[in-house]
Amino acid sequence: MGTTIWYQDIDVEDNEEIIADIQRRITEIEDDLQNCRKCKDDLEQQVSEAGDTLDPETTDNLEFYNANISGLTTELNNLKRNLSQLMQKSSADEEARHQEEQRRRLEEEIARRKEEDKRRSEDMREQMKQKRQQVLNELVETERSFVRDMHLCIETFIGPGVKQNPNIDTDTLFGNMVELVELAEKLLNSMEEYTKDKPFEKQLTGCCFSWLIEDMKSVYAPYCRNHDDVLALLEKYEGNEAVQEYFRQGLDVIREKIVVFDIGSLLIKPVQRVLKYPLLLNELLKSTEDSHPDKEGLIKAMTGMTNVAQYINEYKRRKDLVFKYRQESDHSIGDKMAKISFHSLKKKTARIGMRLSTNLGISNQTVDVQFNEEELRFRNVERCLRTVKSNISLFMEHLQEVTWCQEALAADIADFYTEGSGKDVILQYQVAQQAFSDKHYKLFKARVDDRVILSLNRLIVMFNGPNQVVKKRYDKLLDFDRITKQLESLRAGDPLYKKTSDDLDIAHKMYEALNAQLKDELPQLCEMSLLVIENCAKSFISLRRELLQKIVSDFQPLIQLPYITTLTQDQANMMDAFNIAHTRLLENLANILLCPKSLREEHDDKVTDWPVHDNKSPDGKAQPSEPTAQSGVSQQSESQQMYIRQLYPPDKLYKVLQHYTASHVMDMDAVAGDLVGLIKDKDPMGGKDRWFIDNGVKKGFVPSSILVALSQVQGDSNIGAQTKDVSAYEPQTTNSTAAKPNGTENVQTYSSEKPPIEFLEPEVYVPHPEVNVPHRETHTPQGMTTQLATQDSMDAYFDDDVPDVSSNEDIYQAVYSFDARNDLECPLVEGETVRVLAFTDQEGNDEWWLVLTSSNKQGYVPANYLYKTAG
Structure with missing residues (x-):
């Protein structure tokens, strides 16, 4: 027991030596214990052999061995318990010592690594x-x-x-x-x-x-x-x-x-x-x-x-x-047919369906405002280009026809004047005309073709590519909108969602690529095209000016010839001589039975007709004609003809073929060559032989047999010999109809577009304001006043067809003041009352009206400056 206490009191600083000593002592005790137990066993064996009797010595030995065994066992147990305690303490100390060692080594490693990182960082930075x-x-x-x-x-x-x-x-x-x-x-x-x-x-x-x-x-x-x-x-x-x-x-x-x-x-x-x-x-x-x-x-x-x-x-x-x-625009029909497949047909069908859907408003369409503006400008430039080219080509065709006619006319005049004092002058005129036809015109045409027409044609061809790209852009837009609509109807988990999303991305890229390229290049194309058109127009004007200069230089000497400057009035009036000779020729031809019946009928009409003089004052203003020998009435003036053209549509215009003297109370006199407007193609009784007409001054009946539609006589040379050719004044009519300001419906209009007021200029061929255009007042022949006043049925007969210009329907008031910019226009004062003489200009443009002011000033004013007075 003391041994145990001693081991417990031992300092464990030398833990390993003590453990070794205890282990040695345990070994010794175990050996002693084993010897004691062996001796005890031997002694007990002897006792068992000797019998039941035991001597005291044997008993003492047995007790001694038992006591030793007990003491040794106790000591052995104490030593083992002490050894276990020492072993546990040694293990804890070892663990602590090991941990401390690891900590120390870790700190050293960290310090080393920090040093290495620092050095490496400096190297990396360098x-x-x-x-x-x-x-x-x-x-x-x-x-x-x-x-x-x-x-x-x-x-x-x-x-x-x-x-x-x-x-x-x-x-x-x-x-x-x-x-x-x-x-x-x-x-x-x-x-x-x-x-x-x-x-x-x-x-x-x-x-x-x-x-x-x-x-x-x-x-x-x-x-x-x-x-x-x-x-x-x-x-x-x-x-x-x-x-x-x-x-x-x-x-x-x-x-x-x-x-x-x-x-x-x-x-x-x-x-x-x-x-x-x-x-x-x-x-x-x-x-x-x-x-x-x-x-x-x-x-x-x-x-x-x-x-x-x-x-x-x-x-x-x-x-x-x-x-x-x-490049697809250059492919032939065969190439395009070869590309047709089921896939292409499917795409085109889908596009047609999408186009119908968007047009009907069922589906939304992607709109690019900037592109729409650029495309509109592109279309306008293309239209302008084609119009310029068409107009120049048409001008060249007309010039060629004029050249042929002038050349033929010069030859005819030379044949007519084969003899006489003016033969040399006519020969010079023919030479000048021949030079124009053979030299000047051909050179002009060649230069126009080379400098103008060729450039315009090339530019027109260059528009084919952009047109094809614009078409493809709309196709890709339809694809993009169609796939977008399909994707909106699918959910994220749908098997087709991924494929449709990829298709949408591709369609969007295609559309954006074409759209961006067009927005980038269309403005450049328009600017350069306008520059080409401008240069072509300048070249054409320059070439035409050169042509006119050459014509003037060739024909100017002819005007200065003494033969021309010394012509008397009688010699100058060659038209009368021509008409007389032409009538005689027709008279001789009419006697030949082989001549066509129409020629003989034409001769019969010509017998009662006389040449019509176009008398003008030296300043060029129209003057009343001298009374004719047959009727004593005056020839219709040019201003009256213009007035009739402005008042009646072309299908109501007729020419008077021969003189007619009134034979009834309601008839009126007519002069051959007069231009009249048809009011009624029957008399009050329903007869078709007498028509009610208006010559600009009077209204009355004439036989329908002496009238012929203007459209039928514009190309007739015999009628052209009697009166001046008026085809140049024919308005360009369209199929559109509109209501006139005076309320008359179904009257043809001659202008489909209304330009801004700053560009509304009367055409140069409209009548001069100073020309006496008669007012649209109702006049009756002498002796008819009383009878017409009593015939209410006659008034009702004409009321629905004849506009009464002198009525309040033609009285308008100026909304704004207007300053005349030339002699063709009439100044207005705001609030001034005017009478409208014609609701169009000579070409039928209803943006300009012919008016008469209270101060007797006459001219054209903008129609939108006037408003209808009440009553």
């Missing part, structure tokens, strides 16, 4: 600094080399003072290289300014690119887009030895300063350069620390230049798309 400097130097140096190479190219081939080869299309080949080099120089100067002789921490590069992003797009994109045309052009020049020699000479000059393979390798450098910018900026961004002030600028520059590269690629893709669809 490496990044060196790499950034290398990339920056490469960026600046390559930009400097690029600018130098482009300058050499410009100075060698397209610079000022360089002799150009006429066989080379320098505009297409070099494009906007000059503008491109200026932009590269600006970038180079900016980079040098922000990097040269600057500390590492203050070197900035990203901002130099960020400032020029938009310029990069606008300059590099056209050059890259044009590069495909450059390659095609270089391929074309490969077979031209003169062009190749020109290129070789230029390249030899360039090779003295730089290394260059051929002209193609020089022209592709800008394309390679703009695509290399994102790569260099990316390397520069990787080698720039986050704490560097250039980091943010480089991120913006990297994003911007990547967008520039994508924009250029998209720009080129759009061009390829436009080129593809523009």
Whole structure:
């Protein structure tokens, strides 16, 4: 027991030695215990052999062994318990010691790693600094080399003072290289300014690119887009030895300063350069620390230049798309038929259905207002182009007809005047006319064809491609709207959702590409087309002026000849002599039975007719004709004919074929050649033999047999001999009808469009305001006043057809004041009351009305300046 206490009191500093000592003691006790137990067993064996009797010594020995065994067992147990306690304490101490050792080693490892990281970070920072400097130097140096190479190219081939080869299309080949080099120089100067002789921490590069992003797009994109045309052009020049020699000479000059393979390798450098910018900026961004002030600028520059590269690629893709669809307009019908397939039919059917759906308002349609405006302008320019070309062609046709007629007329006049004192003058006139036909006209036509018609035709052909692209744009828009509608009807989990979404993305890209390209190029096409049209118009006017100058120079000497200047009035009135000779000829021909019946009837009409004189005063104003021998009535004046044309539609205009003297109370006198308006094609009793007409001064009945529709006699030479040809004054009618301001309905109008007031100018062929246009008042022949006053039924008969111009229906009031700008117009004062004499001008344009003011001033005023007075 004391042993146990002793072990418990022992200091455990020498824990391992004590444990070893206890283990040794345990071994000894176990050996002693084993010997004691053996001796006890032997003794007990002897006792058992000896019998039941035990001597005292044996008993004492047995007790001794039992006591030793008990003591040794107790001591052994105590030693084992102490050993266990010591072992546990030693294990805890070992664990603590092991943990402390691990902690110490960990701290040492952390310190070592920190030192290594610090050293590695410093090395990395130094490496990044060196790499950034290398990339920056490469960026600046390559930009400097690029600018130098482009300058050499410009100075060698397209610079000022360089002799150009006429066989080379320098505009297409070099494009906007000059503008491109200026932009590269600006970038180079900016980079040098922000990097040269600057500390590492203050070197900035990203901002130099960020400032020029938009310029990069606008300059590099056209050059890259044009590069495909450059390659095609270089391929074309490969077979031209003169062009190749020109290129070789230029390249030899360039090779003295730089290394260059051929002209193609020089022209592709800008394309390679703009695509290399994102790569260099990316390397520069990787080698720039986050704490560097250039980091943010480089991120913006990297994003911007990547967008520039994508924009250029998209720009080129759009061009390829436009080129593809523009080429489809050149395909033959066979090629188009060969492309028909089930897929194409399905697409066209779907587009037709979508178009019907959008037109009916069932489906929504994507609308681009800017494109719609540009397309409208494009259509207007195309319409203007075709109109100009058509008008010039029509003018040339009419001029050719006039040339033929004038040439034939000159020959006829020369045949008529085969003898006489004026033969030489007629011969000179014929020579001048022949020179115009054979020389001036042919030269004029050739120049117009070469300078005007050819250019216009080429421009018209160039509109076919854009028209095809516009059509395809609408097809792609229908596809886009159709797929959008399909996608809206699907849910995200639907099996077709992913495929439909991909189809929508493709359709949207196709539509956006065509739409953007059209919005970009249609304005340019319109501007250039208008410039071509303007130049063609200027060329045509210049050529026509030259033609007129030549005609004047040829015909002016004829006017100055003494034979012309000394003609008397009787000699000048050749028309009378011609009519007399023509009548005699018709009289002789009428006696021949072989002549057509129409000719003999025409002769019968001519017998009662006399030549009509077109008497005018020296100042050119129309004057009343002298009374004729037959009727004593005056010939209708020119202003009266104009008035009749303005008041009645063309199908109501008739010519009087022969003189007629009134034989009844309600009849009126008529003179051959008068222009009259038909009011009623029957008399009050319903008879068709007598028609009620208006000659501008009077109204009355005449036999229908002496009237012929104006449209039937405009080409008749016999009628033309009696009166002046009035076809030049015929208005251009249309099929549209409108109500006149006076309330008369179903009256034809001659103008379908109303130009703005600042452009409403009366035509030069309208009657002069000073010409006496008679008022539309009702006049009756002498002796008819009493009878007409008592015939109420006659008034009712004409009321629905004859507008009473003198009534209040023709009284209007001026809404605004109007200042006359020429002699054809009439000034107005706001609130002034006027009488409307005609609701159209001579061409039927109802924007200008002929009015008479209270001060007896007559002229044309804008119709929208007047309003109808009440009552």
